[in-house]
Amino acid sequence: MARRIAVIGLDGATFDLLDQLMEQGIMPNLQHLCREGTRACLRSTIPPYTAPAWTTFATGVNPGKHGCYDFLLPTNDLERFDLCNSTHIQVPTLYELLHQAGKRSILVNLPNSYPPKLESPTITDMLTVGDNCVFPESLKQRYPSLQHYRLAPNEELQVKGKLSEYVDDIVAVEQGHMVGVKDLWRQEPWDLFYYLFSSTDWISHAMFDKLMDGSFPKAYDLFRYIDEQLGWFMNHLPTDTHLYVLSDHGFKVYHHTFYFNKWLEQQGYLTTKSAPAQRFHQNISKQDDQKSQLQNKKRFSVSISGRMMQLLSAVKPIERLARWFYHTIAKPFLPIKFNLDVTIDFEKTTVCFPKGRTMTAIYINDGRKYKQGKPMTDAQYLQLRTEVKTKLENLCGPDGQRVTPRVYTKEEIYGTVIPERCPDLFYEFGEYWFVGQFHSSELFIDEVSSKHGPVGMLAIWGNNVKAQQLSEQQIASIMPTILHDFDQSLPADLDGVVLPIFKTARPVRHTDLLDSIRL
Incomplete structure (x- = not known):
């Protein structure tokens, strides 16, 4: 049982690329995490897109059950669609269930978290409507690092083919994020902490072919920076905290x-x-x-x-x-x-x-x-x-x-x-x-x-986590695994299962109490 859990997302990351970077010494902290913990390829949703996949991560069910099966959801007219948001989620989320159990979650950049469902600190993602993404907004006064939080890099650099400058700007966005993330990590109470590096998706869309063949080594600056931050998270994990690193989908040329x-x-x-x-x-x-x-x-x-x-x-x-x-x-x-x-x-x-x-x-x-x-x-x-x-x-x-x-x-x-x-x-x-x-x-x-490709990645590290490589797993299995890691009962109608990652195993408990609840 973990006292606390940290989840770090690497949007669009795949071991097809990460294994190369680990072998080249570009991501030694991720390599250490994979060697000492559990790693597996992670099958995404169909289609393997950010909105349905991260919502399946958060709910443990397929998009048909949670209702967010694409970025755009149809009305009664195929010419008019609504942008997906958290109000479309039809089942309880991981963070709502933990809230009911008295546990506090901090969510930073979780896709489909806008508008926030809870009053705990939430920084919403690229699907945010309007200019403010920090909730409650009073966090900006408490943490000046959140006052100029950028949701995206300067896309003009990519459009004009200025790839070196684009990479630098992506890194700058993440550097700005991490100042705020570290403030929340150190100064706010939390049981579940979630942060997503969207930059791995941004750079992969721009140049995954170059990342794979090594023809633009400047792009690896981002992955060096992310690995340094993974090292920071690993070194600052509270006692009895497990670290989950995963992606929502993979990438492909x-x-x-x-x-x-x-x-x-x-x-x-x-x-x-x-x-x-x-x-x-x-x-x-x-x-x-x-x-x-x-x-x-x-x-x-x-x-x-x-x-x-x-x-x-x-x-x-x-x-x-x-x-x-x-x-x-x-x-x-x-x-x-x-x-x-x-x-x-x-x-x-x-x-x-x-x-x-x-x-x-x-x-x-x-x-x-x-x-x-x-x-x-x-x-x-x-x-x-x-x-x-x-x-x-x-x-x-x-x-x-x-x-x-x-x-x-x-x-x-x-x-x-x-x-x-x-x-x-x-x-x-x-x-x-x-x-x-x-x-x-x-x-x-x-x-x-x-x-996008259909297969992402998963690595889990902590004092009660086995050192092993599992066969391919489903992204729907992360939510029940985290609930079980917190010693919580699982809703009975989940599509995911508890992964066999623990050195000390316990029976999985189920409840039908929340099966019919729609939050």
């Missing part, structure tokens, strides 16, 4: 892009129309807001219609040249904003990615749920879903590889608790990255991109 909505259009499931581009895209984070502001600052705006795209795509070399010009010169350097005024005509669409780049789960536009769709019978719905699933599972790219190893139904992912308006189909990540935009006439493009 993709060499192929698949334009999924274009494929649906070719197959007759989706129809487009001319409309302002903003209707098809929706920002989900502070980084997205920054990038939008950068584009909106540009003095000139050029709208590209669907007809113009057809003309460009008629000659493939010209289309490729236009794409190169946009990404290499126009977007980072020219004072011109390009808008592709093409969006989905939902009244004529049956299957789609509704929000292009910000959603990658498949929705069937059933009029019984969505007002712009055509009502379907159960038989029609199942026939359409099976048809799309079969076609997609059998689809191969130009290299002969299947675009996805497997397509799942919502029942296969969520079991018996299925939200009314959740995605209808999910695909497993393979060698192709799926996108929903319409700025390519080709279904497949060979390009390198650094995106």
